[in-house]
Amino acid sequence: MNTVTRPRILVVGAGFAGVECVRRLERKLSPDEADVTLVTPFAYQLYLPLLPQVASGVLTPQSIAVSLRRSKKYRTRIIPGGAIGVDLKSKVCVIRTITDEIVNEPYDYIVLAPGSITRTFDIPGLTDHAFGMKTLAEAAYIRDHVISQLDLADASQDPVERASRLQFVVVGGGYAGTETAACLQRLTHAAVKRYPRLDPGLIKWHLIDIAPKLMPELGDKLGSSAQEILRRRGIEISLGTSIAKAGPEEVTFTDGRVIPTRTLIWTAGVVASPLIATLGAETVKGRLAVAPEMNLPGDDGVFALGDSAAVPDLAKGDGAMCPPTAQHALRQGKHVADNVIASLRGQAMKPYVHKDLGLVVDLGGTDAVSKPLGIELRGLPAQAVARGYHWSALRTNVAKTRVMTNWLLNAVAGDDFVRTGFQARKAARLKDFEYTDAYLTPEQVRAQVEGSGRPE
Numbered sequence: 294m295n296t297v298t299r300p301r302i303l304v305v306g307a308g309f310a311g312v313e314c315v316r317r318l319e320r321k322l323s324p325d326e327a328d329v330t331l332v333t334p335f336a337y338q339l340y341l342p343l344l345p346q347v348a349s350g351v352l353t354p355q356s357i358a359v360s361l362r363r364s365k366k367y368r369t370r371i372i373p374g375g376a377i378g379v380d381l382k383s384k385v386c387v388i389r390t391i392t393d394e395i396v397n398e399p400y401d402y403i404v405l406a407p408g409s410i411t412r413t414f415d416i417p418g419l420t421d422h423a424f425g426m427k428t429l430a431e432a433a434y435i436r437d438h439v440i441s442q443l444d445l446a447d448a449s450q451d452p453v454e455r456a457s458r459l460q461f462v463v464v465g466g467g468y469a470g471t472e473t474a475a476c477l478q479r480l481t482h483a484a485v486k487r488y489p490r491l492d493p494g495l496i497k498w499h500l501i502d503i504a505p506k507l508m509p510e511l512g513d514k515l516g517s518s519a520q521e522i523l524r525r526r527g528i529e530i531s532l533g534t535s536i537a538k539a540g541p542e543e544v545t546f547t548d549g550r551v552i553p554t555r556t557l558i559w560t561a562g563v564v565a566s567p568l569i570a571t572l573g574a575e576t577v578k579g580r581l582a583v584a585p586e587m588n589l590p591g592d593d594g595v596f597a598l599g600d601s602a603a604v605p606d607l608a609k610g611d612g613a614m615c616p617p618t619a620q621h622a623l624r625q626g627k628h629v630a631d632n633v634i635a636s637l638r639g640q641a642m643k644p645y646v647h648k649d650l651g652l653v654v655d656l657g658g659t660d661a662v663s664k665p666l667g668i669e670l671r672g673l674p675a676q677a678v679a680r681g682y683h684w685s686a687l688r689t690n691v692a693k694t695r696v697m698t699n700w701l702l703n704a705v706a707g708d709d710f711v712r713t714g715f716q717a718r719k720a721a722r723l724k725d726f727e728y729t730d731a732y733l734t735p736e737q738v739r740a741q742v743e744g745s746g747r748p749e
Contacts, residue, residue, distance in 0.1 A: 330372060356695035623686070
């Protein structure tokens with residue numbers, strides 16, 4: 294077979310789902326059976342659940358950014374960019390490279406795993422003044438920002454300014470928000486000992502969520518335990534509350550309270566990547582509606598999985614959809630690769646079925662709550678399960694070594710609370726990290742494909 298006639302498999306996204314799919318395709322397909330291409334702006338897989346520990350300085354950014362180029366045996370071609378549109382009829386994916394060049398990439402099979410973006414609402418000032426916690430750059434930036442608030446408060450002679458810099462607001466009572474608030478509160482609690490001019494009592498953390506409970510998936514007992522741990526640390530939890538307005542120096546809650554703060558971290562859920570809307574196909578709450586085999590009904594060679602796909606959860610039944618978790622994404626990646634290979638070879642595809650193995654929440658230090666296989670754990674046993682799960686899920690031995698070394702070093706030596714320089718003069722907020730305006734409409738995709746012609 295020559296290169297032109299080999300089937301072209303295009304995988305969009307290098308998250309848990311996309312990388313697992315690519316690795317399995319490379320292992321199971323012979324080099325002359327198909328060409329595999331991966332579209333991603335960064336040549337690494339981000340281990341997202343450990344992002345709060347990067348923000349708090351427990352882990353270094355490199356330790357959870359697992360290189361896609363480390364192994365010499367992988368043959369996948371990587372296009373450095375992001376998919377901004379897909380023309381299902383012409384079988385072309387429109388890509389914007391990291392140099393802003395627009396290219397058309399043809400495919401025979403496409404696996405859509407573009408992940409999700411931060412869910413925002415039409416709240417005045419939100420995208421201009423809030424930070425997100427979805428990317429490695431955001432985590433590193435938030436760490437610099439939080440430490441800079443301590444530096445600036447320590448230098449300030451104005452008590453009003455000092456009070457506003459020492460109050461921090463986290464919106465979102467899910468795993469990301471709860472772990473972010475817990476880890477960063479530990480950061481400021483430890484760092485303030487290096488600032489003898491600051492009153493530790495002025496440092497206040499607020500965790501708010503519109504829902505009536507924190508992390509309801511944990512159940513009442515573990516959820517209450519998590520709340521008790523956070524409140525014991527001094528974190529003020531406000532449920533049934535959200536943000537009405539955000540400004541550069543204060544945040545207004547929906548219950549009327551006005552909190553003077555320079556730090557608003559928004560983690561109130563995620564939505565599917567805007568790429569899905571460019572297909573013009575059926576969606577379920579923004580996620581692409583797919584069959585249990587994770588293929589798109591009516592469109593040959595189109596598969597979707599992970600956060601951007603509404604994959605039926607056959608293990609639960611009753612029309613349930615798989616939640617957007619790393620656990621499902623990892624397993625879906627392997628399963629969809631098998632189905633792509635089956636389709637390529639003219640074999641029958643199999644539906645995806647996976648029973649949830651449980652939940653882990655790392656609150657920093659010796660605090661954690663976990664629910665592996667339905668068993669409720671707290672404290673050190675929960676922490677051992679949480680960190681053991683994360684450590685085992687890391688893809689390479691190098692990443693595992695880095696993370697374990699970071700954990701041990703932090704436990705023994707603590708943190709030096711050094712700013713790395715991400716805190717520039719111009720603030721970078723939600724709108725600066727997620728390029729939601731880069732995607733095309735279905736009409737623009739069609740015009741781009743027809744205008745340039747389909748490359749071979």
